[in-house]
Amino acid sequence: MSATLTLIPATLIPGDGIGPEITAATVEVLAALGAPFQWETQVAGLAGVTACGDPLPPACIESIRKNKLALKGPLETPSGGGYRSSNVRLREEFKLYANLRPAKTIVPGGRFDNIDLVMVRENNEGLYMGYEHYIPIDGDPHAVGMSTGINTRQGCRRIVRFAFDYAVKQGRKKVTVVHKANIMKALTGIFLETAREIYAAEYKDKIIMDEIIVDACAMKLVMNPWQFDVLVTTNLFGDILSDQMAGLVGGLGMTPGANIGEDAAIFEAVHGSAPDIAGKGIANPTALLMAAGMMLDYVKRKDLGDRLRQAIDDVLNKDQVRTGDLGGSATTDQYAKALVAKIRG
Numbered sequence: 001m002s003a004t005l006t007l008i009p010a011t012l013i014p015g016d017g018i019g020p021e022i023t024a025a026t027v028e029v030l031a032a033l034g035a036p037f038q039w040e041t042q043v044a045g046l047a048g049v050t051a052c053g054d055p056l057p058p059a060c061i062e063s064i065r066k067n068k069l070a071l072k073g074p075l076e077t078p079s080g081g082g083y084r085s086s087n088v089r090l091r092e093e094f095k096l097y098a099n100l101r102p103a104k105t106i107v108p109g110g111r112f113d114n115i116d117l118v119m120v121r122e123n124n125e126g127l128y129m130g131y132e133h134y135i136p137i138d139g140d141p142h143a144v145g146m147s148t149g150i151n152t153r154q155g156c157r158r159i160v161r162f163a164f165d166y167a168v169k170q171g172r173k174k175v176t177v178v179h180k181a182n183i184m185k186a187l188t189g190i191f192l193e194t195a196r197e198i199y200a201a202e203y204k205d206k207i208i209m210d211e212i213i214v215d216a217c218a219m220k221l222v223m224n225p226w227q228f229d230v231l232v233t234t235n236l237f238g239d240i241l242s243d244q245m246a247g248l249v250g251g252l253g254m255t256p257g258a259n260i261g262e263d264a265a266i267f268e269a270v271h272g273s274a275p276d277i278a279g280k281g282i283a284n285p286t287a288l289l290m291a292a293g294m295m296l297d298y299v300k301r302k303d304l305g306d307r308l309r310q311a312i313d314d315v316l317n318k319d320q321v322r323t324g325d326l327g328g329s330a331t332t333d334q335y336a337k338a339l340v341a342k343i344r345g
Contacts (some may be wrong), residue, residue: 007038008299011063015073016046017273022285023073025336026292029311032340033304035296040067044086045075045273056086061093070266071295073288074273088130090266091123096259097155098162099123099238100294101270103245103255106286107316107326112248118172118230119245120163121238123259125155126187128235149187151234156194162260163232164203170230174208178217178233178241191234218244246270253284253325256291258298265298267291281331284323286312289339311342 014023030037042060043051051057055075064070077085090096099121105114127149137143160177167175177196181189192211199209212220214237220227221241225248233241246255252271259266269287277283289312296305315321321338322328330338 006036008036008069009067010037010039010295011060011067011070012039012041013044013060013070013072013075014041014047015044015273016076017074017275017278018283019047019073019075019273021278021281021283021332022269022288023071025285025332026071026288028336029289029308029339029343030292032343033308035292035304036299036301037071037295044072044090045077048086055084056089056093064090064094064264064266068264069295069299070264071288071292072266072268074269074271076273076275084130087268088128091259092129094259094261094264094266095124096261096264096266097122097124097158098258098260099242100166100258100260101238101242101245101255102290102294103242103249105249106254106313107250107322110250112225115225115245115248117225117228117245117248118166118170119238119242120159120166120230120232121242122151122155122159122191122233122235124235125149125151126235126237128239149236151187151190153190153194156191157198160191160195160198160232161202163230164199164207164209167230168203168206172207172229174210174229176217176228176231177209177211178214178231178237179211180214180237182213188234188237195232214241217241221245221248242270250326253287254290256287256289256294258291258294260298265295267295267298281333282324283332284325285332285336286316307343311339315339315342 014020040063042063044056044060048055048057075086101119103117131148134142135144163175179188179192181192246252255270257268257270293305293308315338321330323330
């Protein structure tokens, strides 16, 4: 069988700002690794608007629908107006209900060390989905702003089972259910209630479950993050807490993300497009590289994922080749070339 027959078609979305730079670096490193992806490049976000007048062009959607697999750089979303987030639209379009965000120490010696946490965030429901409107009063068109959050029993069951299954398969010890059911008794009460039911019926002999109110969780993540293992929560809470967890390991530049559904998966760097440093060749591609490692795990090439993660560890910590955000002076290209050299031995 020729090598060509084993290639896996995948959509590649370089994204906006620093996206094309970190994507090029990631593709270069994956090629050296012998990763089995056959890339189909598409545009979205601001690049989609510029090229096609659409932040999520039909060609991009069709490519992902066909390939069921994508690697995505950061997409720019305007604040307070303009077009709706392409990231949210992708999650909705492909029912990517699970957002998986690991936060693990790669570069030791920071304020926190030996961090190894995983956030499992519900991705399609809750307050994050932007079901919003204004009510005009006395000539003020924005006199009242309203937002509606919806959590369904089905959605809660799906994400809770995903979290428990992930924890069991990965050999983790505990799943913490994060909620605000003391105040939001319906919206997050249904989430906590469902987690308790599923745990008691299906997982109580397989793993430990505990539960915590979201504000207490935020505090304890700073005071003693090592008490946590896998956390599962609703959409908005997961978005906020996963960024906090990223701060424990050096920031968003070090944390990957995966959006997983029943029929498709999109892997991404969770940081923004950083237009202020775009084109300067100094961006850190580690988050997107780690996302590519998760993508390799997903297609059952954990052997290559492990090699990639080891190369990143060696280059950052043994060779001390680091970009400016990590205290080094390497350019994006120099860092990528160091990884290629490490992989090729």
